[in-house]
Amino acid sequence: MAADWKSFEPVLIPDIPHLEKIDVYEKNGGYKALEKVVKGNDWTPESVVNEVKAANIRGRGGAGFNAGLKWSFMPKPDGGPRYLACNGDESEPGTFKDRKIFEYNPHLFIEGALIAAYAMQITTIYVYVRGEYHSWIKMMEKALADAHEKGYIGKNLFGTDYSVDFYITGGAGAYICGEETSMLESLEGKRGYPRVKPPFPAQKGLWGRPTTINNIETLANVPLVINNGADWFKAIGPESHPGPILYGISGHVNRPGVYELPSGVPVMDLINDVAQGVRGGKKLKGLIPGGSSTPILRADQLEGVSMDSDSLREAGSMMGTAGMIVMDEDTDMVDMLWRISHFYHHESCGQCTPCRDGTGWLEKILLKIKNGDGEIRDLDLLLDVTTQMEGRTICALADAAAWPVRHTINRFRDEFEARCKKSVHAVA
Amino acid sequence: MEETYEFTKEDLQEIEIIKAKFPTVMPATLPTLWVAQRRFGHVEPPVQRLVAKTLDLPESHVHGVATFYTQYYKERKGKYVLDVCTTTSCQLCGGYKMLHYLEDKLGIKAGETTEDGMFSIQSVECLGACGYAPMMQITNDVYVNNLTEEKLDKVIDELKEGKMPEFESVGMPLLEKRNI
Numbered sequence: 001m002a003a004d005w006k007s008f009e010p011v012l013i014p015d016i017p018h019l020e021k022i023d024v025y026e027k028n029g030g031y032k033a034l035e036k037v038v039k040g041n042d043w044t045p046e047s048v049v050n051e052v053k054a055a056n057i058r059g060r061g062g063a064g065f066n067a068g069l070k071w072s073f074m075p076k077p078d079g080g081p082r083y084l085a086c087n088g089d090e091s092e093p094g095t096f097k098d099r100k101i102f103e104y105n106p107h108l109f110i111e112g113a114l115i116a117a118y119a120m121q122i123t124t125i126y127v128y129v130r131g132e133y134h135s136w137i138k139m140m141e142k143a144l145a146d147a148h149e150k151g152y153i154g155k156n157l158f159g160t161d162y163s164v165d166f167y168i169t170g171g172a173g174a175y176i177c178g179e180e181t182s183m184l185e186s187l188e189g190k191r192g193y194p195r196v197k198p199p200f201p202a203q204k205g206l207w208g209r210p211t212t213i214n215n216i217e218t219l220a221n222v223p224l225v226i227n228n229g230a231d232w233f234k235a236i237g238p239e240s241h242p243g244p245i246l247y248g249i250s251g252h253v254n255r256p257g258v259y260e261l262p263s264g265v266p267v268m269d270l271i272n273d274v275a276q277g278v279r280g281g282k283k284l285k286g287l288i289p290g291g292s293s294t295p296i297l298r299a300d301q302l303e304g305v306s307m308d309s310d311s312l313r314e315a316g317s318m319m320g321t322a323g324m325i326v327m328d329e330d331t332d333m334v335d336m337l338w339r340i341s342h343f344y345h346h347e348s349c350g351q352c353t354p355c356r357d358g359t360g361w362l363e364k365i366l367l368k369i370k371n372g373d374g375e376i377r378d379l380d381l382l383l384d385v386t387t388q389m390e391g392r393t394i395c396a397l398a399d400a401a402a403w404p405v406r407h408t409i410n411r412f413r414d415e416f417e418a419r420c421k422k423s424v425h426a427v428a
Numbered sequence: 429m430e431e432t433y434e435f436t437k438e439d440l441q442e443i444e445i446i447k448a449k450f451p452t453v454m455p456a457t458l459p460t461l462w463v464a465q466r467r468f469g470h471v472e473p474p475v476q477r478l479v480a481k482t483l484d485l486p487e488s489h490v491h492g493v494a495t496f497y498t499q500y501y502k503e504r505k506g507k508y509v510l511d512v513c514t515t516t517s518c519q520l521c522g523g524y525k526m527l528h529y530l531e532d533k534l535g536i537k538a539g540e541t542t543e544d545g546m547f548s549i550q551s552v553e554c555l556g557a558c559g560y561a562p563m564m565q566i567t568n569d570v571y572v573n574n575l576t577e578e579k580l581d582k583v584i585d586e587l588k589e590g591k592m593p594e595f596e597s598v599g600m601p602l603l604e605k606r607n608i
Contacts, residue, residue, distance in 0.1 A: 173498035
């Protein structure tokens, strides 16, 4: 647990005015890590991978997999193209952190992606950003053009024989494109249908070639690890899930926003100190800790819980993207859950029947309960549908749709039953 | 008779720049649909056919892509499309209230367009601005954060005068300003 979080100085988004400008970024030591590794001063591609692996940067897109380990899955170069695809799709409700990097420190991400590419001997990078982020795509286009002009992207970096291309491309409105293989399909100009794995992208990714996919925040951590070392990184927050985290806090709090703090900050500190408590002096009712798919926790389950994967798993939830949604005592859990189910039904790509039909059924039954026409047995039907969806589809969207339903009903069952009892169909 | 659509010389140059980013032509499908929508205001089937012809790709492929992604307008919309987010954080913070206020103000329901062709309203899924809820996006462009009825009144008045809101940075809550 990061007990000393109050003295933490942000490193992903430090308090430096106009850090988005390349000159300011350079004056603050920017692109030095890239120069070091590309010039090979004490660094080889392999040693970069090993350092990142040792730092244990766990993927910030939600899955939390060791980034360096993921990089090490790339096969040896065979002379053909290989790709890095940076995932800036960011569409999970509650999650709004990566665009802060695009806006306030885009070059940290760009430098991280370039170091990652060098480490994996990749010569083409794509950053895929959700289409709704029109303003941020423009900012990134500018940042990439500036980096290109300065010679950090393009031919013969720092006079070496390493050359790299870096492009930005946008989506057009589809949550599923945040799923890594769906993002690849979309990048290839198709409907965003997730691919069956295996083969994994490291073997067969973009255009059938080896591809690594990393989240924006994950890559932004890379220059910090190269500059300060894996041990420095590991010393921030809990050992099992270290590093700085961009916490997105939304919902019924006095001061919502994105806050950079160490991993492992106590949940109640984030709500009470960082976000300045629940709005209107109301009581806390529940919390979704890491984006809408992560299981909701009741206020009485939050005692002693900190924002890291181990602590949240013990509490019965997950870290996800650290996008916390706070709910006060007046929150109608039936309405809230119906809206989440509506989201997943809307966003199911329709490829797998358990997801396409399952998300529809969840929404339909919840709408019936919300409208006061529910029966107690509908609650068990909902739980039954979730078990028929989970783990039976190509990607995890069905799981992401099932978990909120199962956990919200189990953890707030009284409220759901009360709504059903209002129904004329209710059994006395 | 079907309306005919043509890209301008500038559009075609932009499409060439897009194509150069990728090893094959198919990845240009999404960005070229964007070019088309910005030019014509929608991607109805004749526009999809123009995109297919320009990229030398099957019409069925372009149609499949255009219909999969929500931001492409498969039917004509108003000059300004008001996408009000009503997903979880916005729902909790009054997104539906803002949506209904707009509906009453403009005399149309979500999914409809005003008779003068000025405004369309849509209730949309999460736009990734959860900390600034409730919010909306105007015609796939700027975000308007922390909506209130007064703010909506102002935005609508300004849009009627053809004034698009500026990009609004919501700032970073930096450490020393947190008063922790």
